[in-house]
Amino acid sequence: MSFRTKVFFSITATVVFAVWMVAGVVSALVTNSFERLDAQRTATLVSQFHREFDRRSAEVARRLDVIVNSDPIAHISVDLATRQFDPGKYFGDAQALGREQSLDFLELVGPDGGIISSAEWPARFGYKESWLLQSDDSKVFLKREDLADGAALGLIAVRTVKAGNQQLYIAGGQRLDKQFLDRLPQVEGLRVELYNAFDAASPTLVR
Numbered sequence: 515m516s517f518r519t520k521v522f523f524s525i526t527a528t529v530v531f532a533v534w535m536v537a538g539v540v541s542a543l544v545t546n547s548f549e550r551l552d553a554q555r556t557a558t559l560v561s562q563f564h565r566e567f568d569r570r571s572a573e574v575a576r577r578l579d580v581i582v583n584s585d586p587i588a589h590i591s592v593d594l595a596t597r598q599f600d601p602g603k604y605f606g607d608a609q610a611l612g613r614e615q616s617l618d619f620l621e622l623v624g625p626d627g628g629i630i631s632s633a634e635w636p637a638r639f640g641y642k643e644s645w646l647l648q649s650d651d652s653k654v655f656l657k658r659e660d661l662a663d664g665a666a667l668g669l670i671a672v673r674t675v676k677a678g679n680q681q682l683y684i685a686g687g688q689r690l691d692k693q694f695l696d697r698l699p700q701v702e703g704l705r706v707e708l709y710n711a712f713d714a715a716s717p718t719l720v721r
Contacts, residue, residue: 566697567669570688571654575671577615578686582673586611587684590622590630595678601630601639608633618689619659619668625680633686635662646672646683656690666691 581587586607593599604622612620612633620633627644649672659668670687 566694570669570690570694571671574617574669574687575654577617578671578673578684581611581615581617581620581686582675582684584611587622587675587682591675591677591682594624594680594682601628604631605636605639607631609636612686615686616688617686618666619670620686621684623683623685625677625682627683630682634659637662643683643685646685649674649683649685654687657687659689 586604590604590607593603601624608620608622608631612618618634621643622630622632623643623646624630627642627647629638629641629643632638651672651674654669654671657668657670659666659670667690668687669690670685673684675682675684
């Protein structure tokens with residue numbers, strides 16, 4: 515192999531190596547840049563989700579407090595403290611109160627956990643909601659709500675009202691669905707979707 519050929523291959527190898535190095539550095543910089551951008555977008559979206567969740571939670575709590583302090587609830591609690599309490603008289607109260615405060619879910623529950631009135635599923639009158647007996651009034655939380663046509667995810671708050679020596683439990687909230695997601699500001703390059711995963715084997719997109 516002549517000296518000229520050796521020089522040619524040496525220069526070619528040097529150029530190829532330099533180009534490969536530059537391409538590798540540029541690729542790494544571009545990748546890191548996209549990763550940082552994605553991380554920033556994700557953090558922005560998560561922050562917006564938390565703000566909207568907190569706003570909706572505060573709104574649910576406020577609307578439920580209005581119901582707790584209403585005349586119908588006062589009448590039920592007074593009546594509940596008597597021996598002549600007839601839960602059938604209040605069968606439709608939850609639906610009326612829920613509509614007034616734009617709550618998708620509202621149940622009035624007696625001291626034994628039995629449903630006195632249900633806005634979302636009136637036919638569950640008398641069914642037990644035993645979980646309410648250990649509920650925490652201070653928090654708004656996510657809960658699966660069973661409905662006549664399936665299940666939904668609810669943002670739920672609970673309040674208790676004294677009824678003589680007993681308690682009247684009031685659980686109410688709003689559905690967490692696509693409308694909740696639509697309130698989130700759009701973040702370029704990201705799309706948020708909500709899936710119903712109550713059946714873990716076949717989660718479905720909430721529309």
